Amino acid sequence: MAIILDSKTKVIVQGITGKAGSYHTLEMLCQGTNVVAGVSPGRGGERIDRIPIFDTVEEVVAAYQPDLSLILVPARFAKDAALEAMAAGIKTVVVVAEGVPIHDSLEMTARARQYGSTLLGPNTPGIFSPGQAKAGIMPTNVFKPGHIGIVSRSGTLSYETASELSRAGLGQSTFVGLGGDMVRGTSFIDILSLFKDDPDTHGIVMIGEIGGYQEEMAAKYIQENVAKPVIAFIAGRNAKPGRRMGHAGAIVMGKLGSYESKVQNLREAGIQVATSPGEIARLMAKVL
Incomplete structure (x- = not known):
């Protein structure tokens, strides 16, 4: 077993078409992570490797019922991405960005309590269960x-x-x-x-x-x-x-x-x- 993340956990990546998002998605796949989809507004219908891309988290939830969202967007967009994931019902949200404004962080933590979501970060390398799955940017x-x-x-x-x-x-x-x-x-x-x-x-x-x-x-x-x-x-x-x-x-x-x-x-x-x-x-x- 592992906590929070294992080989069966369904993971999505918000910001998957960015440089960091695409790179770390492929790294996660190499670690066995069950990445089911990505989110990038305006890029819906495209794919990265075998991963389908959607315009909104709500669309992904309807199609795949993911358990965890890894958010790989710049700090100024982190709050909106996290709140979108929580509102859509995703129970674990991982915010990697450093330099998120403190008021944004306060709002994210308050909304996480409201929605019953686990919020890791901001400014986190993520979570890794060796031999099973990775949701983050840490070296493996x-x-x-x-x-x-x-x-x-x-x-x-x-x-x-x-x-x-x-x-x-x-x-x-x-x-x-x-x-x-x-x-x-x-x-x-x-x-x-x-x-x-x-x-x-x-x-x-x-x-x-x-x-x-x-x-x-x-x-x-x-x-x-x-x-x-x-x-x-x-x-x-x-x-x-x-x-x-x-x-x-x-x-x-x-x-x-x-x-x-x-x-x-x-x-x-x-x-x-x-x-x-x-x-x-x-x-x-x-x-x-």
């Missing part, structure tokens, strides 16, 4: 099928972590990128709750960053609800308060959201905190 060569779930605010750190896990013989069940912006549609707790009930996930890696307090909330949730081993890593140890590092969401104001606050809460909850991506694999190997 560092991942291997296995039993470790990864949930992360950072794309590049998760790739490094997956590479270290794979080298240690610890493949992955599913990788979920939450997104690096200040406003995100899905929390650590949302994904942890899925991993804890997934029989194919035997251990969980949580990669957090400075800024916000989701890691502190996740620590309490893990302590009270998750019996599986969890190894955490927090990026931004040397960050200065008030300075953004890498992502819009990686900013510390005073003690709130600081590296020290997150590590302290995690350790007090009994969670091992690695000091490097390489140490994550070593710690996980010891507890499994």
Whole structure:
């Protein structure tokens, strides 16, 4: 099994005729993803490879009843594309674009709650279940099928972590990128709750960053609800308060959201905190 995405999940790509959309669609097909259609206004009736293109999400839903939409459009169009997918009844919406205006992100998250949709992103690399399916832009060569779930605010750190896990013989069940912006549609707790009930996930890696307090909330949730081993890593140890590092969401104001606050809460909850991506694999190997 995997969470959210597997080989049977019916996926559509909004923005499929763009440079990024067409490239990543073909990459996803190579990973076994069940891409049933694409959406590009004004291009309905065309095809990319074997994939039919429609003008609207509503038309795709009527024809294929997709489960997930990967949105590969520029940031200024991301909100409208996401809301179109949610309104059409698609239950998982993945927004890759970075630089989505914060008010657009707030509206997307509010509408996701209204429609009962899972929103990953914005500014997410997506989701990948190695050996089954990919809905995103992450490199696949560092991942291997296995039993470790990864949930992360950072794309590049998760790739490094997956590479270290794979080298240690610890493949992955599913990788979920939450997104690096200040406003995100899905929390650590949302994904942890899925991993804890997934029989194919035997251990969980949580990669957090400075800024916000989701890691502190996740620590309490893990302590009270998750019996599986969890190894955490927090990026931004040397960050200065008030300075953004890498992502819009990686900013510390005073003690709130600081590296020290997150590590302290995690350790007090009994969670091992690695000091490097390489140490994550070593710690996980010891507890499994």
